[in-house]
Amino acid sequence: MQELDKNTLVDKILGQVLQEGVVSSGKEDKQVNNLSVGVTEFIGTAPIGDTIGMAIANVDPELFKHLHVEKPFKSVGILSARSGGGPQILAMDEAVKSTNTEVISIQLPRDTKGGAGHGSLILIGGNDVSDVRQAISTALNRVPDMFGDIYNTEAGHLEFQYTARASQACNMAFGVPEGQAYGMVSGAPAGIGLVMADVAVKAANVEVLSFASPAHGTSFSNEGILHITGESGAVKQAVMSARDVGIKLLSSLGGTPTNDYPSYII
C-alpha cells in the first residue's frame, strides 16, 4: 500500500473485476446472441457455459479424414462449450429430432473453468448446410433450459437431466435406446453422485445403463454420474428423489446449491 495510491488501485480493481465478469451485472439475457461477427461459419452463442454454435458448409475433405468420424458428410455443425456436457447433449438431442441431420461426434473435455466437470464438443453432419445451421440454432436456444437443473456451490455441483423420449445424441453419448425415457443424476465431488445414484435406483423401478466416475467413463472429471432408462414416470421419479438428497449433501460443504435457470424437471 505504501507506493500506490489506494483510490487509483480501487478503480483499477473495479475495472478489472467488471471486465472479468467476477461481479455479474444481473441475470444474463436468455436470447441467443446471433450478432454477425463477420465470419460465415458463425451461427450464435448461448448465454451460459461459453457455448458457441458454428457450421461449415463444405468441410475440406483432407481435414475431414482427421476428425475421427466414421460417416462422411458435406456439411458439419458444431456446438462447443467450456462448461457443460449434459445440457448441450440434451439440447442437441432435441435439435436433431426435427432436422435432417445426424450427430457424428460427442467429445467431453475436462473443463468447466476450474470446476469439477466437463465442457463439450458436439459435431453433427448433414448434406445441406441450411439443415445443419437450423439444428445448431435450435440447440443453442435450448441450452439455457437444459441448465435448469444444474445446481452450483463453491464446493461442487449437481446435475439432473430427463427426457421422455431419447434421440440420437443420448444414444451415442450414454447408450440410451432411441425412443426410450432417459434420466441423468450427477454430483460433484463424485461421492455425492454415488449416494444420489443409490437413492435414485431405490426410489423407482428403473434400469441402470451405467455409472460413470473419475476413472470410468469420464474425462477424469470429479463426478459420479448415473445413467438410467425405463418407464418415463419412474425415470423422472428416480431423478427427483436423488435431487432432494443431493442438494442436502452438497450443502454440507457450505453454500446453497443454486440453479441459473428455472428447473425443468417438475
Place this chain on the structure above:
Amino acid sequence: MQELDKNTLVDKILGQVLQEGVVSSGKEDKQVNNLSVGVTEFIGTAPIGDTIGMAIANVDPELFKHLHVEKPFKSVGILSARSGGGPQILAMDEAVKSTNTEVISIQLPRDTKGGAGHGSLILIGGNDVSDVRQAISTALNRVPDMFGDIYNTEAGHLEFQYTARASQACNMAFGVPEGQAYGMVSGAPAGIGLVMADVAVKAANVEVLSFASPAHGTSFSNEGILHITGESGAVKQAVMSARDVGIKLLSSLGGTPTNDYPSYII
C-alpha cells in the same frame, strides 16, 4: 465506472468476495463437521479439500455391478474430495487398519479447483455399516493432519507423505508392500517433482516403487510424484531432504510455499 455508483459496487464486490471465501476469515477449525443434514448416508466433512464422508448401508445390487469393483460388499463407505489424493489415501490407510473394512476403489479425478493436482474418490467395503461409518469418520478426522506437508503458492504446490507401516490403501494406490515404510515426494509444476525425486533417492538408501508424471500414472495432473519404500528411517530422511530442495525451487516462481496445517514429517 460511469453509470454505476462506486460505493454500491464496492459493497457488492465485498459481499461477493466474502461469500466466495476469497478472503478467508482466518484459520479454519480442524473439527470434523458432523452436523446432521437430514440424509442417513451423511457422516461428516473435513475442513479442507472439500472432503465429504458418507456410507450406504445396503448398496443397490444392480448399481453395485456398475461400480467396477471386484469383491461384493453389503455396505460401502465413501471419502470424496475436490482437492487432495495423498492426504485422503493416507488417512484412509490408517482408518482401515483398525476396522473390519477394506478399500475397494481409489480413483483420482483431475481436480483441485484450478490447481495442478488431483481430487479423490475412495470407496471402502464392509459387511456391517457401523464398521464402515467408523472407518470413514476416522479418516475424516485424520485428513487435516495429512495436509500438514502440502505447501502451496500461486504457481504450484509440494506434497510429502510418510508412514512407517503402510496398509491396504497405500498398497492399492501405490503398490507399497503392506507393513513396509512408504514415502511420497510430489511437486507441481511436474519438473520440480522430478528434481526432488533425484534428491530423495540420492539422500538415503531407498527403493523406488514408481515415478508418476503428467503422461504416466497420473490423471494428466501437472505433478512429478516419487513413491518409495525401504527402511523407515531412510524413507523419512529421503522425503525430508527432497522437501528442503522443493521449497526453494517452488519459491523461484514467486510466493512462499505455505502449509495449512502443521508439518507431521519431523
Place this chain on the structure above:
Amino acid sequence: MQELDKNTLVDKILGQVLQEGVVSSGKEDKQVNNLSVGVTEFIGTAPIGDTIGMAIANVDPELFKHLHVEKPFKSVGILSARSGGGPQILAMDEAVKSTNTEVISIQLPRDTKGGAGHGSLILIGGNDVSDVRQAISTALNRVPDMFGDIYNTEAGHLEFQYTARASQACNMAFGVPEGQAYGMVSGAPAGIGLVMADVAVKAANVEVLSFASPAHGTSFSNEGILHITGESGAVKQAVMSARDVGIKLLSSLGGTPTNDYPSYII
C-alpha cells in the same frame, strides 16, 4: 458488512489481490530470472506460464529407469510449466538445434490453472551437463517470444505457432518431418479450433499432419488443434488466415482476444 469495518476489509482485499497478482503491476520483464535459489539444479524461470528450467548432472540410475524414456543419458534438462505446451515445445525445438542435446520426453498435463489448455513437461538428455544447461537456458529465453501469438479472453484462447524449419522437438510432439516448415492453429473452446482448421487448409496448399481435439490427441483439453506442414510460405499463410477468423469467433463470447507479447507470425 455488519460486523467488519469496511476500510479494514478493503485493505485486506487489496493486500490479497496484490499478493495474488490478480492486478498485475504492468508488463512483466522479459528477462529470465536466474537468481540463485541455493539449488544446484536450478537454471532459471521464464516470465510467463509459471515456467521453470532445471538440470540434473547425473540422474540417479534407479530413478532413470522409472522415467519412461528409451535412451539413457547421464544429464537431464527439464523445462516445466503450468501454462503452455506449444510455446515451450517451439522454444525447445530451437534450443536443441544449436546444442549437443536431444529431446527425450514431452508430456502435456491438463493444466493452465483453470484455463482450457495444457501445461508441459519437457525433458532433454545430454552427456555433458553444461550442454544441457545451455539448451534449457536458451529455451527459457525464447518462451516469451513463442507466447506472442497466444490470444486470451475470459472465455477461451487462440494459439498459433510457425517455424520454417522444424527440429527434433516438433518431430517428437507433432510428427513434423525434421527440416520442414510447421504450423499450428489452435482454439478453445475446441469448436473454434475446428472452424479455424478448415479456414487454414483452404487458404493455402498445405498438408494436414493431424487434428487434435478433446478426445483425440489432447490430454482432455478443450482445444481443437491443427498441425500442418508444407512449403513455408503456404504454411505461414494458412496460419495467418486462420488467426483472422479465430479472433472474430472468440470475440463473439465476449472480451477482446489479447496477446501478452508481440506477435511473431507476421
